[in-house]
Amino acid sequence: MFLKNLYRLLAVCSWIAIIYGFLMLPYLFKDLESKEKSLRVYTWAHRIDESILRDFEKKTGIKVYLNYYESSEELLTKLEMMPTADCDIMLPSGYIIEPMIKAGLVKKLDKSRCRFMKKIYPEFLNMYYDLENEYSLPLYWDVFGIGYNKNIVDDSTISLDMIFDLKHVIGGEIAMTEDAREAIFLAASYLGLPLTHFSDDQLEQIYQLLHKQKSWVGSYTDSQQGYFLSSNTFAVVVSDRETICRKMLTSDFIKFSLLPTGSMLRTDSVVISAQTQKEDLVYQFLEFLFSSQVLQHHCQKYCILPTTREVLKSLDQKYIGVDNLYPGTDEFKKLVVFNHGLTQKEINDFWIRFKAS
Amino acid sequence: MRFLKKISKSDKSFFFMAPAIAWQICFFFLPLLFVVQLSFCSDLFQNVSLEYFAQVIKTSHFFVIFRSLLLASITASCCLLIGYPVAYYVALCAPARMKSKLMFLIVLPFLTNLLVQVYAWFFILEKHGVLNKFLNFVGIDVGHLLNSQFAMYLVMFHVYLPFIIMPLYSTLEKINIRLIESSLDLGASYFQTFCRVVLPLSLHGIKTGFFLVYVTSFGEYVIPSLIAGQKKYFVGTLISEYFFIGKDWHVGAAFTCLSSATFIVSILIWQVALHRLVDRLQRA
Secondary structure, eight states: HEEEHHHHHHHHHHHHHHHHHHHHHHHHHHHHHHHOOOEEEEEETSSSSHHHHHHHHHHHHHHHEEOOOOOOOHHHHHHHHHHTTSSSEEEOOOGGGGHHHHHOEEEEGGGGGGGGGGGBOGSSOTTSSTTOOSSSEEEEEEEEEEEEETSSOOOOGGGHHHHHHHHGGSOOOOEEEEEEEHHHHHHHHTTTOOOOOOOOHHHHHHHHHHHHHHGEEEEEESSSSHHHTTTTTSSSSEEEEHHHHHHTTTTTTEEEETTOOOOOOOOOEEEETTTTTOOOHHHHHHHHHHHHHHHHHHHHOOOOSSSSSHHHSSSSSGGSSSTTSTTHHHHHTEOOOOOOOOOHHHHHHHHHHHHHH | OOHHHHOHHHHHHHHHHHHHHHHHIIIIHHHHHHHHHHHHEEEEEEESSHHHHHOOOSSSHHHHHHHHHHHHHHHHHHHHHHHHHHHHHHIIOOOHHHHHHHHHHGGGGGSSOHHHHHHHHHHHHTTHHHHHHHHHHOOOOOOOOTSHHHHHHHHHHHHHHHHHHHHHHHHHSSSHHHHHHHHHHHHOHOOOOIIIHHHHHHHHHHHHHHHHHHHHHTTOOOHHHHHTTSSSSSSHHHIIIIIIISSOOOHHHHHHHOOOOHHHHHHHHHHHHHHHHHHHHHOE
């Protein structure tokens, strides 16, 4: 009996060892890969075009591997939970850079190697999450506002009332953002609360407003707003500009507007992973990403906005979607950098409570 | 060599079963153990406390679990009600040459990606979609079909139906048709024959199919997110929120354990309920 059990145990253990061996295989290839001239880039979808990377690869001999994530929090979780994850460059949203710096996940930039930095609008530099731009450089920017069907909605009626007051909700339902930060920002703006700090009472007011709003929200989404407008599912959607702008290129009845009370500004910045040993290649790639030709290509393909003066000014209006949206203009002055003072945990708890109810 | 000779034939065959056991240990039992320890311990197998459970024992979290149980129960019940007659027809009534063709049609959705199936429903359920146009044509105005509970249950039913038909079909097909003929010859009605002969013999298939749908739909993530408008969290979405967005692994693990425990209890209840249902029908 003992022999039988021993044999069975050995059989299972040997198979576990075989499975473990297979799991270790990537590490063998990793050693081979590290000898290769390559870069691993963590980015959002719709930010870097793989076809244009082929030119870079041909020109420099550096192979670029793109890894995608769906949210900045997901990127942070991946990096914190897998410290050995092979990563050289990341393209996160601005607000997540602060926790990344605190967690020691990013490396200081060598500004002497960032000649392109002078092309960036100063309005996008020195943000609260990286005051001296020691770790990050903004590459793209965008704004949140309202996408709408201009055949149904009058431009002059655009306000927060049409998403928070049922009397003004056109068509009885809207699509709301799935992002907790944006929802809190919008609700706080509607309630006239200060956007820099929230007391418990104020947070409760925001919760109650969003809870009330739930009954006329058809969908909470971060990706389907364009579809909802083009299919006439909703006449009004809360969305970022780029999603609506991409749809505007094919549907002439769709429009995007900033909020009169102020729209939230978002930046996507480039940061260098703390563990990268390939700094020469990294700066070569950054030079490539910030080059006018590449930025122009990405901005036209994905309707994202560049942070560099030269490219933004030369961009056709149809890729911007909002009149006169350049740093320094009155439209641009409506934009707000939302530094809410809430911790990530507070935001998550708020959103879980809201969605679980 | 002597050692190997002592190994019986059954033990040698065990060696080939061992990969499955090793796989389960590596990718199910060890991760499960890890999740359980995460829910109790703040450090690896140290500082045991119920702190994380205290954080998830809230009415709102029980609502989420209840919502998922309801989703799983309704989906599995609807699939059983519709899937059983279909499996019955294919297994016992359809001509032999048609069986494989019919089964192919049932399995066909498996050949397409789940996301493709879900997005295809968008075009059927949207405001100007096929279903709404038809309903408007016959004078019924149902408003928005997409982003509703109805849409979610409909898509869940469509996606999971083959999961119940296949085990039911394989069980029903094994029933000796002579038993049914004998019952009818001895004077039992079709209904009596069904309740007293077919149903008890297919109980194993009913349970397999039902729980296959029940278990998988309990943790469903994609369909409630895409079709129901993400207005409310289900177990799958809340666990993902805790692990990937909130990075609150301990609380996420505690919620996973809590929902799993509730889910196991619900399985036992359904198990008893299914047995009782079949017993009652048998006595009817």
